[in-house]
Amino acid sequence: MKGAVLYGPRDVRFEERDAPKIIKPTDAVIRMSATCVCGSDLWPYRGINPIDQPTPMGHEYCGIVEEVGSAVTSIRRGQFVIGSFFASDNTCPICQAGYQSSCQHRELVGGAQAPLLRVPLADGTLVAIPDSPSDDLIPSLLALSDVMGTGWFAADAANVKPGMTVAVVGDGAVGLLGVLSARQMGAERIIAMSRHESRQKLAREFGATDIVTERGDDGVAHIKELTNGIGADAVLECVGTQESMTQAIRSTRPGGSVGFVGVPHGVEINGEELFYAHVHLHGGPAPVRRFLPELIDLVLNGTINPGKVFDLTLPLDEVAKGYRAMDERRAIKTLLRP
Amino acid sequence: MKGAVLYGPRDVRFEERDAPKIIKPTDAVIRMSATCVCGSDLWPYRGINPIDQPTPMGHEYCGIVEEVGSAVTSIRRGQFVIGSFFASDNTCPICQAGYQSSCQHRELVGGAQAPLLRVPLADGTLVAIPDSPSDDLIPSLLALSDVMGTGWFAADAANVKPGMTVAVVGDGAVGLLGVLSARQMGAERIIAMSRHESRQKLAREFGATDIVTERGDDGVAHIKELTNGIGADAVLECVGTQESMTQAIRSTRPGGSVGFVGVPHGVEINGEELFYAHVHLHGGPAPVRRFLPELIDLVLNGTINPGKVFDLTLPLDEVAKGYRAMDERRAIKTLLRP
Numbered sequence: 143m144k145g146a147v148l149y150g151p152r153d154v155r156f157e158e159r160d161a162p163k164i165i166k167p168t169d170a171v172i173r174m175s176a177t178c179v180c181g182s183d184l185w186p187y188r189g190i191n192p193i194d195q196p197t198p199m200g201h202e203y204c205g206i207v208e209e210v211g212s213a214v215t216s217i218r219r220g221q222f223v224i225g226s227f228f229a230s231d232n233t234c235p236i237c238q239a240g241y242q243s244s245c246q247h248r249e250l251v252g253g254a255q256a257p258l259l260r261v262p263l264a265d266g267t268l269v270a271i272p273d274s275p276s277d278d279l280i281p282s283l284l285a286l287s288d289v290m291g292t293g294w295f296a297a298d299a300a301n302v303k304p305g306m307t308v309a310v311v312g313d314g315a316v317g318l319l320g321v322l323s324a325r326q327m328g329a330e331r332i333i334a335m336s337r338h339e340s341r342q343k344l345a346r347e348f349g350a351t352d353i354v355t356e357r358g359d360d361g362v363a364h365i366k367e368l369t370n371g372i373g374a375d376a377v378l379e380c381v382g383t384q385e386s387m388t389q390a391i392r393s394t395r396p397g398g399s400v401g402f403v404g405v406p407h408g409v410e411i412n413g414e415e416l417f418y419a420h421v422h423l424h425g426g427p428a429p430v431r432r433f434l435p436e437l438i439d440l441v442l443n444g445t446i447n448p449g450k451v452f453d454l455t456l457p458l459d460e461v462a463k464g465y466r467a468m469d470e471r472r473a474i475k476t477l478l479r480p
Numbered sequence: 481m482k483g484a485v486l487y488g489p490r491d492v493r494f495e496e497r498d499a500p501k502i503i504k505p506t507d508a509v510i511r512m513s514a515t516c517v518c519g520s521d522l523w524p525y526r527g528i529n530p531i532d533q534p535t536p537m538g539h540e541y542c543g544i545v546e547e548v549g550s551a552v553t554s555i556r557r558g559q560f561v562i563g564s565f566f567a568s569d570n571t572c573p574i575c576q577a578g579y580q581s582s583c584q585h586r587e588l589v590g591g592a593q594a595p596l597l598r599v600p601l602a603d604g605t606l607v608a609i610p611d612s613p614s615d616d617l618i619p620s621l622l623a624l625s626d627v628m629g630t631g632w633f634a635a636d637a638a639n640v641k642p643g644m645t646v647a648v649v650g651d652g653a654v655g656l657l658g659v660l661s662a663r664q665m666g667a668e669r670i671i672a673m674s675r676h677e678s679r680q681k682l683a684r685e686f687g688a689t690d691i692v693t694e695r696g697d698d699g700v701a702h703i704k705e706l707t708n709g710i711g712a713d714a715v716l717e718c719v720g721t722q723e724s725m726t727q728a729i730r731s732t733r734p735g736g737s738v739g740f741v742g743v744p745h746g747v748e749i750n751g752e753e754l755f756y757a758h759v760h761l762h763g764g765p766a767p768v769r770r771f772l773p774e775l776i777d778l779v780l781n782g783t784i785n786p787g788k789v790f791d792l793t794l795p796l797d798e799v800a801k802g803y804r805a806m807d808e809r810r811a812i813k814t815l816l817r818p
Binding site: 235236241244372384395402409412413414416417419420423424425427 | 574745762
């Protein structure tokens with residue numbers, strides 16, 4: 143089969159790879175219905191996270207089970223399934239506490255930008271959908287594999303509750319779906335921070351009530367202005383830079399919460415500032431598995447449509463074009479069809 | 481009147497000062513029943529927080545109202561009252577959210593190591609006790625002014641719930657009362673980190689079930705060993721150094737919480753480590769006012785006896801001796817009687 147392999151900065155190739163096989167009896171192999179490019183794929187693509195060797199790319203997936211290992215009991219060949227980028231057993235104490243992305247036996251899933259994918263710990267990782275979904279639902283179901291679950295975790299980690307004022311730092315796909323999540327959790331006012339017209343438009347469609355275009359101290363000042371000088375009850379940090387983290391902490395009212403899901407790159411948080419800011423801080427790799435059953439229901443019953451973040455759809459063999467469009471911010475997120 | 485004034489490193493003098501007066505109509509002046517030396521007083525005492533000029537010391541207090549300003553409505557001359565080190569109006573949106581120590585109109589209370597003290601925003605800050613308490617309750621009531629409220633906030637910020645395993649970093653008075661708070665909130669297992677026999681003894685008396693004497697990586701390893709390799713559900717950071725903060729974060733299970741109340745000195749938190757640690761982080765100056773009514777009840781009905789942390793009682797004019805004993809760790813906490 144052919145799949146996406148990163149060779150170095152801005153060098154993604156679609157090339158022959160060994161087809162994945164069952165290695166452990168707890169594995170499954172699935173045939174991809176769709177996959178996509180993640181904002182976090184851009185870190186190695188841009189050379190910010192250097193790679194040592196040619197690396198199969200992609201970790202977002204949904205599709206039909208092709209084969210299962212001998213120890214797999216709850217997942218069957220032919221089922222339509224969704225899973226997370228971290229495989230998890232879903233039984234260890236950490237999974238039971240809802241932190242499957244820190245599972246004691248977790249394994250990274252990789253190489254999803256291909257027609258076939260091996261998923262470890264299939265029973266714990268994969269959630270099957272009763273009937274095969276109609277084709278128009280595929281983008282929204284695929285989104286649950288990472289980007290929607292991550293936006294949802296940002297809002298969950300920021301303790302978003304009905305009636306709250308929420309600010310979202312970052313207008314990438316995760317930030318936009320953070321807006322949708324906050325709305326779904328009952329936020330009354332949602333301030334999206336964005337400078338890009340097409341992203342502002344989608345933010346409003348997802349439930350944003352206000353747009354702030356400024357960044358840094360000016361962005362903080364604008365948020366304060368919109369919140370009687372106090373700051374937002376909850377702030378979703380969906381970027382992962384020093385600037386975005388600082389902005390998030392300073393935009394939050396004392397006693398409020400920052401949920402951070404942007405993978406931190408060179409971020410240092412000053413203890414004294416955090417102390418006097420009086421904010422709650424929580425984040426990390428989203429425990430997508432915790433949210434999958436609820437989010438699948440919300441997609442299947444038409445309540446949410448997170449697939450709208452895919453504003454570019456390409457055949458899988460044009461994957462390099464998909465990376466380029468996201469790198470140049472011409473696309474919010476690229477969906478790939480094998 | 482005479483009160484404690486800090487002149488420089490390890491130079492506390494008991495000397496003549498102007499007696500405090502009502503300055504604003506919202507002030508009260510109280511006659512101290514008891515006051516004490518705080519762990520945080522040691523930062524300037526040791527020269528780690530340098531001072532610019534001779535500084536009246538002390539911010540923990542309880543006593544009898546001597547005089548109130550013309551705008552004070554709920555506090556009367558003759559009442560026995562307790563307040564926090566931050567005066568607060570208790571009506572602004574931040575106070576209403578329970579963060580009175582970040583009140584929009586907060587003022588630091590200072591100069592409490594003296595027979596008389598001016599307390600701003602008396603209506604919002606002071607909580608009166610129906611009858612004058614018996615003398616043996618004074619130490620425990622005084623403790624509520626800061627040290628007990630701060631230990632309580634550490635446990636509250638760390639989301640301590642019944643049945644949890646809790647670790648406490650720091651065996652000063654705040655850490656010891658963090659142990660008591662965790663027990664009161666229903667923690668099943670409480671691991672106190674301490675190397676000092678007398679403090680270990682008090683920790684056990686307050687509810688500690690385990691003692692860990694190691695620090696740093698060894699301390700973390702021991703906590704992991706006691707918690708099936710996972711870490712504690714909640715960790716109370718009651719010191720404020722880089723080592724103690726790092727130890728607290730690394731001792732917490734994914735999804736667990738760190739409550740930090742040690743005033744951070746030179747602490748930097750690495751964003752990436754915090755991300756993958758998956759812990760909740762919350763702290764700051766304790767909103768003591770939020771907890772006062774509940775904690776006063778617990779003291780008056782004999783449920784808790786936080787005054788046990790005072791293992792040295794001196795007449796106020798020997799205040800310098802009280803600082804010295806705490807600086808040299810011969811005393812956990814010094815109570816001063818005017």
